[in-house]
Amino acid sequence: MTGLRKRVTVGFLSIVCLLFFSGMVSFLELSHLSRDTGDILEANQRNISLAKQMLDAAHEQNVALIHLSVFGDQSYDSLCRACMTRLENTLLVAQQEAVDKSFLDSLAFATTDLRLLVDSYLAFGENEHDANAPEAGSKWYNNEYEALHTRVTSAIKAYMTSTQSSLAPRADQMRKNAYRAVTPVLISLVVMIAIVLMLYYFMSIYCVHPIVRMNKGLDDFLTFHIPFAVKGQLKDEVLELKERIDTLISMTKQPKF
């Protein structure tokens, strides 16, 4: 493959490559964007789910402790322990999954304090708790437990909101990336337009114009017997064509026997 054919092939192959390239880049960028969106949604959902589980555990423990301390109902002892364990386990999962663990620091401290308080109360209750003296239990609940419970629930809510707010910059970045995703494609298209224009220009000056000139030269020769002479720079197959026409004309001028 030489000359004109090679050049035309290379020209069109370049355009095909760029088209393929633009398509691939669009596909990759959109996949990336889709994955990012999925990640943000999943993180959001997971954060809400974990916070709900922790709030449920804290609430159930609160109810169990009211029964235990105010009404002296010892059957809630195991529920109270189970809720504490549930809260701690959920916190552990949240800590493992969190990208920024600092959001969970205050919750972890509050949960540890709660564990110590509840454990000491339950240990005391097993030995000396008097079901007939509900005032002491109420006093403990109001003075010691309630404040800590509020601290824990506030920390859970803070974790929920802070994680949500940490997702906002990611979402904002993604919004910008959506615009960025098309930038490589747009640039590829601009380059493609430039290449198409160049191809058009080169085809015009190396192929179309010489053929038009040759056509006119032949027409002049046939109509007015003006010698066939094509001006301008000719190359490749077009030059070969011109040379063959010259040969043909010289052959027609030779006497016939």
Add this chain to the structure above:
Amino acid sequence: MEMRLDVVLRYIGVVMLFIATFMLLSAGISYFNGMDSAFYPLLLSALLTTLLGIFPLIFVERQEQLTTKEGFCIVVGAWLLACVVGSFPYLIWGGEFSVINAWFESVSGFTTTGATVLNDIESLPRGMLFWRMSTTWIGGIGVVMFALVILPSMGRNKLTLTNVELSTLAKDNYRYRTQVIVRILLAVYVGLMIISMLLLKLAGMNWFDALCHAMSVCATSGFSTKNASIAYFNSPAIDWVLIFSMMMAGVHFGLIFATVTGKRNNLFRSEVARWYFGMLLLGGLLITVSVFAADLYPTFFTAFRGGLFQFVSLMTTTGFATADTNQWTSFAIVILLFGSLVCACAGSTTGGLKINRLILSLKMIRARLSQQQHPNAIIRIRLDGAIQDTESLHSVTVFIVTYLLLILVGTVFGTMLGIDLMTSFSGSIASIGNVGPGFGEVGSMNNFSALPAAFKLSNSLLMLFGRLEIFGLIQLFFIKWWR
């Protein structure tokens, strides 16, 4: 002879391939830095630029002879297209780069202005930082000059392209053929960069920062890898190394070569060099006294270091900063503005009016006064011993007038957009002189990010005017009438 656009496109294509090579190099740096986020944008840009460059090479055959008009179109076209493709990696990478910002950063890099629109340079990945420095390094000596040196197959066309790329003033001091001049330029340029890099490493920078700052300093660009520029390092050793490197980058490269090789027309015998070093020292001292008297520095020596650094930085059009010059005295600011206006020697990588033109202007004033006193006297103006013909003196005058006129236009346009006078005026001086920082909102510790897009565009145009010595770009608008 009619201009052959296909031939022009072919040679611009060569320059594009050369730029694509640097994009690939930057992508390589990105790859070795753990495939940072710049790898893919740089690779993609390299592929697109290669396609743009290789296409005309396939279609158009090599030509033995170029006309001056074609040479001019190749040089100006290559500069403009280099700025366009240079913005591709920024655009694809994203971050703070909008279309206008990417164009501004690219033009600022290739014209070695060193002004930036980035608030957080340190957040750029290493590959992108290296690409920023590459643009400035390629632009330092001229995009076409680089291609001329690297590509051996240009033959006689080298002469035509060199004549367009290098001004007459820049070619003074050379007594060689074009081919040799081009090689000398590159040898001095690369040599200066290597020496600066080694000295910066010895002064305490890491290898990457030393390389980047050496590339920036020998191109007198002022791009840094740090948000606080050189103030980040807070090192007297680094400051002194950079003062030396900036001073040398502002000298005519032919003089440096002659000095190193022991030739007669060396640095010590040059009138322009004497003026240059004298002005640097005088300006540095005046600023030192001013800022020391204003209690801005604790000791005279630190004031001298800070004052000299800033004056050398602005006069050599580098634009590095070790201090917030907005806080300096009005007198110091005026001296710095004067430095930004005059700039360093012709034949170096610096932009601006050039000290050669200032000397010739002063000599013309003196000659004019003498002529009035002695109307019949024949007064000749010499520079470095060479008699300057009327044509040269006329072109100097026209250049200075046009230069000042463009500053005026830039300033008026800025104020029209609601920008304060100091920012607009100093921004225009800094852009057309390829200096980088100005004063006000575009001070040494600020950048162009907060300014309107129209001002960024007008200033990027001024940068190109400055880099192409004004008339190079103006001619493009009248190419149709050029016979």
